[in-house]
């Protein structure tokens with residue numbers, strides 16, 4: 404079959420890899436001059452920085468992404484470095500202790516900080532263990548068949564019943580049921596600010612899943628009841644290594660990747676996708692079109708509302724997106740380790756996560772005051788900066804549209820304000836910076852060709868119905884962060900793989 408893939412982010416690359424593997428004639432069309440979408444590493448003056456994912460879940464051999472890399476035979480093309488990160492709140496910091504203190508050291512530390520919450524902490528960590536077991540078994544289920552699958556389903560059922568009562572509860576409800584202290588709730592809900600999702604909208608079962616203890620201490624043993632815990636890794640020398648591994652596989656298996664090739668239209672005849680029209684006006688026929696990219700752009704511009712059922716249009720119109728980010732990449736001539744001991748730390752300036760998300764969504768930018776993260780990739784990959792220097796990324800969530808001014812006119816000013824906040828952690832960042840790259844929401848928008856940039860795709864809120872891989876148009880499949888896969892590297896890659904396996908069964 405002649406297969407067209409729109410977009411060379413990890414979703415497009417995964418789709419192309421699996422279609423090439425079956426011997427189809429595959430071409431990826433990428434509108435930007437480079438491949439990779441947001442999973443790209445940029446380079447300037449001897450420094451390298453990732454513009455998207457940092458500490459990745461899913462890369463271990465027992466996890467989704469690790470299994471997919473092994474299935475494609477490309478695991479050896481990247482080096483993964485297992486790590487953890489810090490989390491700093493206005494009144495206390497959470498760094499793993501120098502000497503390992505067991506898998507529940509955070510629980511005991513929180514008991515010291517909030518003695519009145521001891522009983523709630525014990526209950527929360529029992530809930531956490533139950534969710535981890537459930538997740539470990541369901542992750543294994545995706546990869547087994549026959550008797551083993553039946554056995555795992557039998558095993559998972561009683562475990563599911565134990566947490567079923569939490570199914571319809573939001574993160575805010577769950578936290579209220581365990582704790583009274585807003586500062587403690589913010590420890591577990593802080594990450595939601597990163598997703599730009601309100602605790603009242605986020606599924607409660609997702610709280611343990613987005614606060615896996617191995618993210619805060621890599622020494623925690625992985626084996627648990629039912630399987631293994633998730634693990635976190637950096638990719639040595641940046642995420643482009645992962646992109647390159649997929650791209651080489653595609654080319655070695657006969658696929659083509661064309662850059663500077665914007666797809667303007669998906670050609671549709673009798674409710675069937677029959678090809679694409681690219682920017683230079685050329686029309687290309689295809690048996691299957693697999694599109695990644697923003698849902699609005701894909702369905703309303705490339706496909707056209709006239710080709711879609713009204714219910715589908717309403718759903719896409721009502722999708723809630725995450726907001727964007729302001730990112731400043733620096734090359735510095737000193738070692739920041741005395742100020743930040745790990746490569747990555749999240750700094751929170753507020754305990755009011757619900758309010759912070761509300762303000763961000765309304766266009767009110769906090770200028771770094773309510774939180775940011777600092778990432779020093781050259782700490783785990785010294786090749787990402789010249790000798791004796793370091794590559795540093797400071798970034799924070801930011802509204803796609805500002806209520807005051809716009810990103811073009813306020814670019815330098817807002818980047819500077821963010822660095823002023825970051826200098827409270829690492830003094831001298833601006834004075835010692837030898838080079839700088841600022842990325843505003845508008846830079847991200849043109850980099851990945853979306854209508855409005857949202858950094859992780861659709862907001863993971865309860866009852867949101869992301870468009871499924873199988874679209875209402877025959878022969879058109881939709882993949883990527885805004886599809887049913889959901890955002891995140893492992894989610895996008897694994898979701899695309901299962902979408903493509905479905906596609907292959909149907910044709």
Ligand SMILES: Cc1cc2nc3c(=O)[nH]c(=O)nc-3n(C[C@H](O)[C@H](O)[C@H](O)COP(=O)(O)OP(=O)(O)OC[C@H]3O[C@@H](n4cnc5c(N)ncnc54)[C@H](O)[C@@H]3O)c2cc1C
Nearest residue numbers: 410412413414434440441455456666696851883884891892
């Ligand atoms: C700042 C940031 C931090 C993140 N942090 C993490 C993290 O820590 N962990 C994690 O797991 N995930 C993280 N993510 C999310 C994760 O990176 C994404 O969900 C995932 O990589 C999305 O992949 P994708 O292929 O769907 O989309 P993209 O990477 O956006 O790729 C889409 C591609 O399609 C191209 N395209 C779109 N339309 C067209 C068209 N019409 N014609 C031609 N080409 C087109 C675009 O140019 C782009 O290259 C982060 C993302 C960002 C931005």
